[in-house]
Amino acid sequence: MTSVLYPTRLPCGSRVLDLAHTHVMGILNITPDSFSDGGRFSQRDAALRHAEAMVAAGATLIDVGGESTRPGARVVTPLEELERVAPVVEALNRELDVVISVDTSTPAVIRETARLGAGLINDVRSLRREGALEAAAATGLPVCLMHMLGEPGDMQDNPHYDDLVGEVGAFLLQRMEQCESVGIPRERIILDPGFGFAKNLQHNLSLFKHMEALHVFGRPLLVGVSRKSMVGLALGRPVSERLSGGLALAAMAMLKGARILRVHDVAETVDVVRMIAAVESAE
Numbered sequence: 001m002t003s004v005l006y007p008t009r010l011p012c013g014s015r016v017l018d019l020a021h022t023h024v025m026g027i028l029n030i031t032p033d034s035f036s037d038g039g040r041f042s043q044r045d046a047a048l049r050h051a052e053a054m055v056a057a058g059a060t061l062i063d064v065g066g067e068s069t070r071p072g073a074r075v076v077t078p079l080e081e082l083e084r085v086a087p088v089v090e091a092l093n094r095e096l097d098v099v100i101s102v103d104t105s106t107p108a109v110i111r112e113t114a115r116l117g118a119g120l121i122n123d124v125r126s127l128r129r130e131g132a133l134e135a136a137a138a139t140g141l142p143v144c145l146m147h148m149l150g151e152p153g154d155m156q157d158n159p160h161y162d163d164l165v166g167e168v169g170a171f172l173l174q175r176m177e178q179c180e181s182v183g184i185p186r187e188r189i190i191l192d193p194g195f196g197f198a199k200n201l202q203h204n205l206s207l208f209k210h211m212e213a214l215h216v217f218g219r220p221l222l223v224g225v226s227r228k229s230m231v232g233l234a235l236g237r238p239v240s241e242r243l244s245g246g247l248a249l250a251a252m253a254m255l256k257g258a259r260i261l262r263v264h265d266v267a268e269t270v271d272v273v274r275m276i277a278a279v280e281s282a283e
Helices: 044-056 077-096 109-118 130-138 162-182 203-210 212-215 230-233 243-255 266-280
Strands: 009-012 015-018 023-029 061-065 099-103 120-123 143-148 188-194 260-263
Touching: 015 230, 023 044, 023 130, 023 266, 044 061, 044 077, 044 162, 061 077, 099 109, 109 130, 130 162, 143 162, 162 188, 162 203, 162 212, 203 212, 203 230, 203 243, 230 243, 243 260, 243 266, 260 266
Parallel strands: 023 061, 023 260, 061 099, 099 120, 120 143, 143 188
Antiparallel strands: 009 015
């Protein structure tokens, strides 16, 4: 596996993530319109039970999202997103010993969920909404910056790159520099290549193949490909039949040095991570 080139201890609010090994992040969508599980966990108690099951299966992070970012998703108001997310974050922090990640671009949600116990800000827009950089800096929490062009509503309108890996890297570097300019040090930054965001199938496959190039920035990588269209298009499978392809990509991502795998199918992915770790640690 790719060797780690950065300090492995990442403070996440009241908890610490050890990035010397790969972690599984369980997806908790509390939205009515997410592409895979929209509406299933929109009530607080159902969301908490699902999170409990993912932690029991081996997830060390839970990623809570109140705004769908699938292609064509509608934009929700800050108040609507906050009303969905805040009670769940508060309950998770009270009930579970797990790093709580909040999948949001909204300054008010960033600030309030940090107060309620969130440990990581995971923003598909890389803190480009007005006020998001300052809100994230004020929390003192680590942030995950993801590559995306445009907005979820138009990101798949014929995306084009002359130098795919170079352009993704340049975007992430520019966002890191913006973070540093407002007081978010590089040591608190995680990078996400943004598979499925402003990329067609060939873009996704090529970026995945050359993912190691992003290690040049010396920051941990988060990879999220669970049940995504790149699996469906490559294998000709509907969302309900993408587990095997997703596990293959999870194994490849781990071997390419990814430190966080963002997935729906936690138990199966944890088995992949543990099996690879067992082999890698053998004499």
